Amino acid sequence: MAIGGSLKRVASILCGASLFWGVAGPGHCAGRPNILLILVDDMGYSDLGSYGGEIYTQNIDELAAQGFRFTNFHTSAFCAPTRSMLLTGQDNHKAGLGNMSELLADNQRGQPGYEGFLNGQPTIAALLRADGYHTYMAGKWHLGKSADKLPVAQGFEESVVLAEGGGDNFENKSYTPGYASLHYYEGAKPIDLPKDFYSTQFYTDKMLGYIDAHANDGSPFFGYLAFQAVHQPHQAPTDFIERYAHVYDAGWTAIGDVRRRRQLEIGLLPPGAREPTPAGPDWSALSDDEKRMAAKRMAVYAGMVEYVDMSVGRIVEHLRAKNLLDDTIILFLSDNGGESAELMKMFPDYYAKNFDLSYERLGQKGSYSEYGPGWASVSMTPFSNFKGSAAEGGVRAPLIIRYPQKFAVGRTSGAFLSVADITPTLLELAGARAPSADPKAFLGVSMVPLLTQKADDLRAGATFAQEVAGGAAVYGGDYKLVRNAPPFGDFKWRLYDLKKDPTESIDLSGQDPQRVDALRAAYADYVRANGVVEVPDDYAVDAQLKKNMQRGK
Template sequence: MRTTNVPGRKGRFRRTAIFFGAALLLAAPVQAQPEKTPPRQPNIVILLADDWGFTDVGAFGAEFATPHLDALAYAGTRFTNFHVAGSCSPTRAMLQTGVMNHRNGLGNMPETIPDEHRGKPGYDTVMNHRVVTIAQLLKAAGYRTYFTGKWHLGSDAARLPHARGYDRAYSLADAGADNFEQRPIEGLYDTAAWTENGKPATLPKDYYSSRFVVQKMIDYVEADRASGKPFLASINFLANHIPVQAPDSDIARYAALYHDGWTALRQVRAKRAAALGIVPAGVPIVTMPTTADWQKLDADERAAAVRVMQAYAGMATAMDREVGRLVAHLKATGDYDNTIFVFLSDNGAEPTNPFGSLRNRLFLDMQYDLSTANIGRRGSFSAIGPGWASAAASPLSGYKFSATEGGLRVPLIVTWPGNKQVQAGAIRHGLAHVTDILPTLTELAGVAGHGGRWQGKDVEPVTGRSLVPMLTGATDSVHGDTPLGYELSGNAALFKGDYKLVRNLAPTGDGKWRLFDLKSDPGETRDLAAAQPERFAAMLADYRAYAKANGVLAMPAGYTANEQINAYAWQQQGRKRAIKAALWLGGGLLALALLIWGWRRRKRVVS
């Protein structure tokens, strides 16, 4: 009789196999799961333009071509209310340290400081040793650190970038230099003070500034690639500082533009910026008192003015092309997605007219080919002047050196292509400041700050705030209603929420304080001081507290930055002439002494 509930031979074998298999699995040692490799810290590329106005990028309203900067802008976040200093060195020191300029030593620049202020606390005219640079912080955290281009924060061995945290550095210690050859700005400096790793350097024969600083940076990055460490690459362009110079093909590209003049361009830029969402539509704009009437210029004046703006546009496009070459290289090496890009300008566009006095014109005419056909080319010396500088800042008022929005507000782009916390295509209108860059980058990189103490000594604490909440979209402002003060060369401002208290000396102002609502009036056209006396008084008290805490000094009567630069230049020329005269006189006296000695010797021999 067959019993169906009794297991057969095959069933018993199957169950036995399962039993022993399970026992073996339980007895076997557990294999450790491989640990996930933590993502490498991001590379950081800082692209610092020189003297670019608020709308001097296509993504902010420019008519000239900046496709590679535009691509970074649309892949990341644009800041429309970002502020720097009114001239280069103070901005550069704040960018490097996250510390306000009177605390980091750049209460003024060597070229613009009055003699009465030299050596006073905060007026070192160089970046002092009480601050820690971003290169020092990142290097201590395992980064490779590189610097190329304009430094202008000190020229002695202890203050050049190689001594301030940069592993490799090819830098210019001066405010500017020629873009085609190793030549200084004649009249301002004796030499073009380029150094590599702290030692005097010689530029190559095929040198063009934008191409060179990018290629040198690529060389540095590749030289140490085997280390596997992330890198900080600080690329500091000479474009578009005086002298405005560009390759011929880049100038020729804009032959059809700028014939309608600066006032027309100012209107066009304002409309384009509004269409891009950079500023509100229909914001009122002012005409600066230093802007000449285009229609009253004669034909030769207009031709020269058109040509210099074409060269300015060409110079910007040439710089942008080099940014594109760097980006292409980082894509080819696989670094692009894990690289944070930061683009900004050090101040607004340069209004100085170097030919404003007959003395300057005669001197420059002896040093350069100033013909209209040569503007922007090798051997030229040119500047866009206040008319085009005002257009470059449109729709803002003012330009470089002043505390107007055109002097202090510049484009800022922050992009991290492979990290979605930095929103693509976003535009942020909240207040941001150049001191915010360092804490932003250290937070994104996961690098600790110094908290006011570094390598066993007290240092100036970082005053900036991280912009990460703005980059992620968590907020449109990290400063809120906290007062943020500023002063340089007597031009001063205090920001508080949407409001700005501002004072400008001549030639862009009259020394009086004014109050503006920047949200509705970024062009600073409606003074609210009388209409809002309580706010005006409170903000003035805030500014005075800032000035006292930062050791801000009052400027001598009649001071202007423009006149001080001219005085500095002629002092330099006087010093050079004195040295030449001394050498000539010394040589003459030596020759006379030798002549007398020889005559006496011959006389003794004869006798």
């Protein structure tokens, strides 16, 4: 018997034995929910309307209004480590992504936990598939390119993916000199892209097709929709860009102020919280041409975000039309903070040669756009720093979970959460088996007590640590001890009270040395337990990226 048939037979037996909780839903056994996990790439904390932004994101905001909005959710500082934690529930060093392959320090090469691909930890897809779920993926993978590392070998029954960390959104074209070429696969088969390819539309269409193909066979589904958006290059259909013409003419300082006021109004920011040091040049010091180009760069980004929102709306309406919406847990999250890197300044010849950089074509097919630190700081309002940093601006992300059949509607939680919590949460909600009976089988913990309002804190009295590319953080209660490598910091440890000072503006390390020592001891335990190979003292993220690109990683 084929493996799919075996799995369906096992699931049928288990359903008949009433081993799963809940109320019967259409198209699958009693109470086993469908799961749709939607991940966006490099989208900032405040870009959504429900988190204070001005971008039109009505569909995603409706998910928040109909579910849980989390305001203290943490990822890794970079995309591939976050994805490894998301899909396994493990620390990134345990899963094989101790650092991005693009950023590996010389002393990390060849070390256990730094393989640059998933190294054998079972994925949520594999665990759910073994318990009778259909498992689908569409989008960016970035967790291994060889045949035995692609999603089809990691528990996904159906998949269409970009193997690399990013790419052009209109054609099969590398966006960076770090990739000589890009590789798209459906299952294990390389594919050509359609002539009308736009990444967000393509992945949405594929996911809906996978869902429809097995919608009536009695098995629930797990769908992982990992958009390339809104990773650079920022590109969108022209009509979506035009909707934001002149919206950003006032500049990043003014728009950031508007978002902060909005966050105060909706209760996401405590009164009196300090504003972090502004990023990017003084808007008033820019020339008129520089302002015009910068404003359009943000308009392109906003159009790209709105296209994602429109696509989420398509999915919701499709599920509703198929009578599947109420039986589907929908999660929406970003993988890290907004991207501040200015690759055009690092590799000017590459972009001048391969892309149309004109104002008129910005965001369209053939163009390249990135928005730099000024707009990245707006995306991460109210926090300091960006993607790549262990500061909150690098690792604080939006998370929305909708499942009104079981969870309260319109709730907001400020409990500390990690992206590693999602796998154990979904396994519990699905009634699926963990890879081990050991309650410590995962780094993450189940969020179900929060979602069912039986608890308001999952880690009372415990510390939580993480590290990637020299940036490290240790959380203990309201406090955070943090260290950043250049260009995001100077390797010095600093202490912040995040409850009073979420923007990390007041360093308390000199006032509370005992707490610093305790949190540093917790970090040392984390390093030993997870096989962390610390970067050398002269490591800098941007310099290592350039070095690795020049030698082909």
